[in-house]
Amino acid sequence: MWHRLPCPEDGRVTEIIAGLYMSPLELLALLGAVGLVVARWLPPAARPYVTNAAVAVLVASTLTLGVVGIRWQMLPVLAGAAVTLPFALVPLLRRRTGRPARRAQWWLALPGSAACLGLLATGPVAAWAFPVPVFPEPSGSFAVGTRVMQWTDPHRPETFTADPDDRRTVVVQLWYPAQKSPAGARRAQYLGRTEQEARTVSDALVRQVGLPGFLVDGVPRARTQAVFNAPVADGGGRFPIVLFSPGSGGVRTQNTAWAEELASHGYVVVGLDHPYDSAAVLLTDGRTINTKTDSTGDRDKDDKLAADWTAVRAADLSFVLTQLDRLDRGEIAGPLTGRLDTSRAAATGHSMGGAAALQAARQDRRFDAVIDLDGYPHGPTSPSLQQPTLALTQAITPATDPRYLPRLTEALQLNTATSYRLTTPGAAHLTFMDGPLYLPPVPSIVGSLGRIHSPHVVAAATLAFLDTTLRHEPGDLAGVLSAYGSLSIHPPDNSR
Structure with missing residues (x-):
């Protein structure tokens, strides 16, 4: 092959x-x-x-x-x-x-x-x-375009710095349905807009985990299936929105294969870089902001820090949804004006990003659905969720934090809408991102689903959930999800 x-x-x-x-x-x-x-x-x-x-x-x-x-x-x-x-x-x-x-x-x-x-x-x-990752061909009917934007929230101070005039800035990458590009069109660089940016981000990521950088030097060489700044797909239809927050220290591109698959099926996926949390964020003024979210080793202190960082991420998600609404209305210039359906929006995330998605949905009812990709729910569990929620998890083992499953179950059971927890056999924590495409196929690291099957399982399950909750397409959602693992359904408690 x-x-x-x-x-x-x-x-x-x-x-x-x-x-x-x-x-x-x-x-x-x-x-x-x-x-x-x-x-x-x-x-x-x-x-x-x-x-x-x-x-x-x-x-x-x-x-x-x-x-x-x-x-x-x-x-x-x-x-x-x-x-x-x-x-x-x-x-x-x-x-x-x-x-x-x-x-x-x-x-x-x-x-x-x-x-x-x-x-x-x-x-x-x-x-x-340690290969140069090969991104799977999206299965949807649309080609995929991508573009990067940077937005500053004038109403929110930057809590990671001491400068009282510093305002919170986020960098986002959009993957969207696009017109088919000419044969030979240059595909988008993975991890960055340029190879130099990709190497900066890759170096920051490997420093976080203590790996020698040369081991994954193929990652910043990779190109994806999307084309930067490709024309938006023809037609006057508007696309549902999927906002994505990466894991702790993660970057906006860490789920590119998943984002491209969703975009090929008619969604606009918006991945966020969270400055001072993501491994490396390159701003338009030339600055590179590296992570400051180091753990202390003290469980209680780390829980408090994680809750605080999750709150910042949740606010970032709400701010970006506001900006997307402005972009759709033409208040921000861009080719997606009039094509974004912000009335159909999902908050999603991996690991800590999943916790941020849960928190954002609690605080911002504009989100219509939530997807938590193996994320421990940091922060308060109130107010209760009111949106359909899908939590994908790896198998729970004796090595799993014993607080994880009870905490997640509590959040899902308090939901006033139906929640689903899908436990995927053979999955590991990094199965739910691009890791299987370029890391050694060691089950304890990336699971045992394989480089081809891992992104397929995650994308297929989330697509079924999004089609049901955002597009209201008929079908047996529980039956579809059950094909990918062990499914627990938490119906709403009407007594509340």
Whole structure:
């Protein structure tokens, strides 16, 4: 199976094998290196031809990779080739000068050949474990456009700084139904508007988790399925709104695959960067704001801090919904004027963003539905929710915070509208974001659903819920959701 992947350096398109996550150039370099090792064990008449062909393929592909950019995953392959090359060439050179070719006895050469093959195998394994993410093709009828906007709330001071004149600023990215772009149109960069911004954000994210940055250097190279600033889809219809708050330290683009899938089905998804909370937020004035939301290690203090940060995020969601309403009315210039249906809006989020979505919906009745992607409900549980709510969770295990399920259940049971909790077998906390597309497929990290199935499950379940609650489409919502895991339904308590 082949995917088409834009080359990060010049926008040209190359092909990448889905299983190995290696480009044809990388695969050729690998095959050339393997050919050098294998030639030693071929019949004497075939050795010169195989060696010469392998050297030619290896040199040509390596030189080309040097121009377009060599990934660190290829370094073991090149190292193995460098070790093998002298042993492969020296016998050929001796033969050409008329001297007898000397080769080590097979029992001496075997361990060296095995070691080199092991080194060469490290390259494909590393490319598979830490790939350039390939974003799934959206399944809806619309192409997807995206654009970034920055808004400042003049009525709300920035609580993370001591400057009394500083006002809260948020950066948002919109994914929306778009006209089909011309063939070869450059796809949007992942994690940022430019590759430099993407690298800044990627570096900030890996610093948070303590990973060496080079391990995920393929992530800022990736391109998504959307096109920046593509024309809005034809027709006079207005699109429902889905606001999204990322996890703690997360960024607006962390659920891009999910956002593109929803947009292809006729929704406008709006992802938020929360300055001083998100790992890195790049503002239009050139500033980069890094996170200040560090935990203290004290549970009580951290609970209080998390509740405070959640409240800020909830206020950000309400502010952005107001701005979208202004954008729809033409008070803010933009191509989506007259196309946004802010009377059909959902508050959604992952992890702490899910808690922010719950809190925003409690405080702002303009939100008509809520989706919590594995988020612990920080902050007060009152007033009660009054909107249909979907909570997607990973399986509850002994390692799960024992307060999580009771706290979430309380919030759902107090809801005056129907709530659903869908526990997805095989899911982990990072299943509900883009992590499975570029992190090692370790079940404890990204779950066991796989790189292709993980985004499909999350998008399909949330789409079914949104179609029912925002578009009021008929159907068996409980039956659809049950296909993706264990479903608990909390009907409203009419006695309240």
